[in-house]
Amino acid sequence: MSRSTRRSILKAGLAAGLLPMMPLALRPAFAGQTYAPQVGEWTAYDLQTTITLAKNGPSQVWLPVPSVQTEWQRSVGDSFTGNAAQAEIVTDPASGAKMLHARFDAGTDSPTLTLTSRVETRGRVTDWSKTARVSEDPAVLQAALTGSSHKPLDGIVAEKAAQITKGAVTDREKVAAVYAWIVANCHRDMDVAGCGSGDIQATLTTAGLGGKCADLNGLFVGLVRASGVPARDVYGVRVAPSAFGYKQLGANSPTVTGAQHCRAEVWLSGLGWVAMDPADVLKVMRAETETWIKNPADPLVAPVNAALQGNWEGNWVAFNTASDLALPGRDGETLPFLMYPQGLTPQGKLDELDAKSFAYEMTATAV
Template sequence: MKNIRLDRRSLLASTAALAAPLLVPGLTRAQTAAPAERRFEPQVGGWRTFEVTTTVQIADVQGATQLWLPVPDIESDYQRSVDNSWTGNARTIGLTRDPKHGVRMLHAAFAPETTQPTVTLTSTLRTRNRAVDWNGRGTVAEDPAVLKANLQPTELKPLDGIVRKTALEATRGAKTDLDKVRALYGWVVAHAYREPKTRGCGTGDIKTMLETGNLGGKCADLNAVFVGLCRAVGVPARDVYGLRLVPSAFGYKELSGNPANLKGAQHCRAEVHLAGLGWVAMDPADVLKVMRQETPDWIKDPAHPVVAPVMKGLFGGWEGNWVGWNTVNDLVLPGSADTGTKSFLMYPNGENASGRFDELAPDTFKYVISARELTT
């Protein structure tokens, strides 16, 4: 599909507005009060508690079966893990870690004679909204090793060649890291687009996307472009892989999860690290999702009243109706017969004697995910 580009006027309006946090991108103060304006203003507030349940049942048994399920492995000022518990008929089952990066997951191994391998994982966690205080800069400590790790290339996010060239062109004239991030956020929204036909959340192969000029994809593609471009100009950045849990408090259907059935609710977000602010929430992919799918017509202008609040709100914030699993790329599934790396762990994974299951086909590789909010 041909790459979609916005006109220069729309791009300049939307990008400039990110520098003015009191205004919705591309609109005047008078226009922001218009009746057609939608609201999207996540603010840091109270914690919410969720119970997320994943059930996997394998009907096509071919030799020994193994399963790897993501669990919440992020402890932060927006998410806290409470507990993980599981049931099933596995020969061995328990929490383990990827040997390369240490990301936590549930690993279950079944005996070859097990007729229907089954496991149910229940994870309890607390989440809350994020919203950066741009005027609240202070001393924010972060392990230098973590920052260094989030400036490195990955298998699908090289930082040289066309990635570096694109990042430099997009940030020409930017003086600070915040200026660079603002420019790259606007660049992704202006040059990339949501492609609903992409399988799953995409692969995040940003070199191919940039070389072909086909910047269509889903969240793991679109936010990967943003993260890779940030790293290429020296700004620590990372993808955050997770799952939408419940509807948006602001009525956006495309920013919501159906807690009774979370099939296809996986969603990757992004963070950048800025001096004095720490890790800051970002999500240009969801801006593009709203542009493409929130209304019957594909919205091409980020200053549109349906899109503008989302573009503003996701530059520095996001809703706590989502769980983050981890932030790791190029991980290894412990005990797997396939010794290659995985780009990310956002879906249930499994294998048997026939090979690796297709985690993007939950109707074939049978798994069901649901969530419920707990009152405390």
């Protein structure tokens, strides 16, 4: 990468960091309004997951349970019904991620399980002009600086992070540079299944900078971590339409079986955890219209590009921030992330990306 290219990326990133503070009247509008998430009032949703397994011997399932309690999300309660021999909500001691773990006996007729979680959400907004004394558990911040199986922080990841952030001094400048680089250089690959594997080394090499949210926001998180700034993925599911008319930025049906989406956060001094979502910018560019928009300054994209660095809508429920998760009752293999139902039968692991054959359905209802 040339010095002029690095300088252009850094300038673009710093400019993007200022965009959330631009007067609303100066931002491009879409469908008669500007994309500008607000905190607003709390909205409650019942998020329900129902699984119905084939009668094929002793089986286990693990369903993600919303585990995040913050100023933008709070859990009201969880309940479950079905004919499992054993079922309980368990918490991963390392990450705090919660899941419903159930076992079905071999002779169970039509194994079924329904999990209902009532969650309240609201918009999340960063006021970049204000700072305060904020603190976090040092162990949490250290985890947000550490590599994982799908996010190695050495090799090509470290090299790319150094190139992108060259000349950046503060953490905020580094984050802005990485965010701008992702939007300018990566793309949403419509052929990738689900949310992608989250293998950021592959995204940088064999995947040609393409992928879905777990790949793209995962790459953002990895590059930020490799730059020395705490960052983490937040795995969840969309539960309602966007309030601003963007079909790609919300769930457009009460059935949300395929609406999983991961977002990202960075830790900035004086601000705490700050919302980030460059993958959704790339989703709007690739899929909001029939024509692939390749310029982030396009009037349709620009307000989203600005807003999703620091803000997001409350039409999404977070499950957890866990990586390399060990499922109770399942030996050996760990999950890079828990965002989809998981299942295990005598025939092997069920395909979480094939909801019909699994089979499961997820719905979200505003209460």
